[in-house]
Amino acid sequence: MSEILKALNWRYATQVFDQNKKVSENDLNELLETMRLSPSSFGLQPWKFIVVENKELRKEIREVAFNQPKVTDASHLIVLCSKTDITEEYIKQYIKDTAETRNISIDSLKGFEDMMINFRKLHNNESIKDWAKKQTYIALGILLQTAAIKGIDAGPMEGFDPNGVDEILNLKKEDLTSTVLCAIGYRSKEDKTSNYKKVRHSISKAIETRK
Numbered sequence: 539m540s541e542i543l544k545a546l547n548w549r550y551a552t553q554v555f556d557q558n559k560k561v562s563e564n565d566l567n568e569l570l571e572t573m574r575l576s577p578s579s580f581g582l583q584p585w586k587f588i589v590v591e592n593k594e595l596r597k598e599i600r601e602v603a604f605n606q607p608k609v610t611d612a613s614h615l616i617v618l619c620s621k622t623d624i625t626e627e628y629i630k631q632y633i634k635d636t637a638e639t640r641n642i643s644i645d646s647l648k649g650f651e652d653m654m655i656n657f658r659k660l661h662n663n664e665s666i667k668d669w670a671k672k673q674t675y676i677a678l679g680i681l682l683q684t685a686a687i688k689g690i691d692a693g694p695m696e697g698f699d700p701n702g703v704d705e706i707l708n709l710k711k712e713d714l715t716s717t718v719l720c721a722i723g724y725r726s727k728e729d730k731t732s733n734y735k736k737v738r739h740s741i742s743k744a745i746e747t748r749k
């Protein structure tokens with residue numbers, strides 16, 4: 539079996555973390571860097587990833603996350619946040635960054651800028667939030683995969699009240715909303731779910747080739 543398939547069969551949504559094992563700073567930074575490098579539609583990166591180290595904040599988040607122990611017990615908690623709007627100002631800043639990074643003129647990117655402004659106009663205030671969340675999930679996927687390859691456990695969570703987390707982390711003022719949480723660390727020997735067999739659709743149910 540390939541290394542990647544081995545890693546993906548090894549990983550599972552970890553429920554109980556070993557409270558004494560910490561992810562090293564190097565490993566954490568590598569995981570975060572893979573998230574930062576995630577692709578997004580137009581490259582707009584409508585997200586921010588917040589590593590919550592503060593124990594009090596993690597306790598508060600746990601209270602609005604159905605008391606899931608991994609929120610406080612895992613080595614680290616990452617809150618994947620999405621932008622709540624894509625403003626023209628944000629698009630223009632992205633164009634500026636692109637021009638600077640690639641050493642090209644802002645004028646040469648006018649068509650790209652117009653395309654993104656039109657794209658925003660096609661959305662309403664709710665659907666743009668959904669769009670941003672979808673992009674953020676790409677980073678979650680990459681985080682889960684990279685963690686597995688590195689032998690780091692992860693527990694993704696949608697089971698929380700986003701309004702509660704937004705308030706705890708004061709996200710509104712940054713035009714952000716919490717989209718998905720991910721605990722990372724190392725599985726505890728006590729976690730019986732680590733032995734559960736994976737339940738997945740069969741290949742023929744999940745995948746179809748149309749010729």
Ligand SMILES: Cc1cc2nc3c(=O)[nH]c(=O)nc-3n(C[C@H](O)[C@H](O)[C@H](O)COP(=O)(O)O)c2cc1C
Nearest residue numbers: 549550551552553606693694695696697698718736
């Ligand atoms: C986006 C997302 C949100 C999830 N939210 C939770 C959660 O809040 N609590 C939990 O215990 N598991 C959560 N899970 C774990 C899933 O139940 C788990 O990934 C799924 O059953 C497949 O099992 P596996 O990841 O162990 O292979 C979540 C998984 C994903 C991908």
